[in-house]
Amino acid sequence: MKTKLRTVYHQIIQVLKSQLKLLMPFGIFAAVESIVLTFVYLAPRVPFRAVLGPPIRAFKGEVYLHYPANFLIIPEVSSFMRNVLTVILGSLLAGTAALMIRQAFWKKAVVFTSSVVEASRKYFQLAAIILIFAVIMQYAYKGVGLAVMKFVPQVQWKGPVTIVLSVLALLIVQAFFNYAIAFLMLGNEKLFKAIWSSFVFFGKNIWQTLLIVTLPFLFYVPIIILQYKTAYLIDNVFPEIVLIIAYIGVIISSLIVDLLVTMSSILYYLNNKES
């Protein structure tokens, strides 16, 4: 019998109540992402301009190294940096989190350091999963954009339609890869076998998986809407509001969305595979 999602969320609360250490991988990622975001914000300023200025000038243009235009690219650059960080660091921390959640699930002592060491042994496979996932997400995102451009007539709500369809495509791609890390770290499967097993597991648990990835994501929807209105906010509120929204976005994405998606996916996997 399939585990109910309500049971999984109940388990998350119970586990977090007793094992606050489980927040560590997500907290570390949020901290590192916040530091990177701060550097993106400081890019037009001395001394950071010397290092970060040339790539921004080359890829975006000189204007984005001046106030307040630099705030226009903060959502895009921080999203790109988040993708890079997810592959480099997030993959290791996701593997670590999977091991820590299993320790908590079996009522064992949760140890961060030993979990990091164990996850680092499979670092390249973890990074490869996230990289493949990120590349497919990127293509899905661009594909939806192109499809909307081709098939949707020129209407005022074309922008919001593109965003909604892109998000749906991203959630579906995420659902396919949702259990790959669990199969790799907890099921001890090889890279491509783990990805394939994730696809199969998703196929057998379509609605639960879609809910697992979608429900926490709803917390992030206000940030997407606000980031879509970046230029309006700069003109009508104050430019620094973009940075504040980006920091709130980091907290929501790392400490709420990623935490809930990772914990519920791993616990759902454990309930169905190991208990």
Added chain:
Amino acid sequence: MKRVFLCILFTMILLPGCGQDQYAIEREYWRVNRQAQAVFKNPVATPMNEADRVVNLLRKFASAHEKNVLAVRAEFTIGKVYLAKGMYDQARGQFEAVSRKYAQSAAVVSEAIFLTGSAYQMQDNADAAIAQFRKVIAKYPLSPRGLQMPKYIALYYASRHEPLKMQEAYKEAIAHYEGLAKKDMKSALALRAYTLIAECYGGLRDWNKSISALETIIENFKDKAPMDGVLLNIAVIYLRELQDKARFRETLARLLKDYPSSRYARAAQEMLKK
């Protein structure tokens, strides 16, 4: 080790906040300018003391960053606040002061003279306004404002519903631009001049001559820059102004043949289908 790392990190992050680099000056200007924009949005309802306060802020900024390019913008904005409040003499005084202060810069002085003319224009003193505009043409013909001025005078007459003077001004403008272009037919100045000539003929509703000017641009500059935009303009003139559908289609076909990957290609194809 952790403490040392954290100290270095915080110092790196906090240091830029204390420095007065270009970015900090831009931020300061943005904040002052935003208050000026509030005056421009509703000049009548803005109390005089509020306008004075904004002028003082702008003055303070300009004197604190005298050598910065934004100081010039602040000085101009002061004049524009006076204009918005209907204080034309003060506005002209301000623009004159800017002219004296930045006498070396043709772009700044030509803009100051133009704004002086605009102050007269707002007072409906056409002769004095035109005199200032002509001064820009005579002294700084190649400055960005100087290049625009001959056509601007014609448009000014059009706004005053003086068609004869408007036509005369357009003809003068065309002669002026032709004179500039003839100096070097392959220069960027010639490209700008012929674009303005085409616009002036458009103002005179002489569409064949307007197309002829655009064709000159294609002939002289097709090796230097893509001419797809110019071809689209010609096509639109054929369709909307001359109602010549055959020429319209011919020009679009030429656009698609010469620039198949142009950003206008899709629009051109759709227009051809209709």
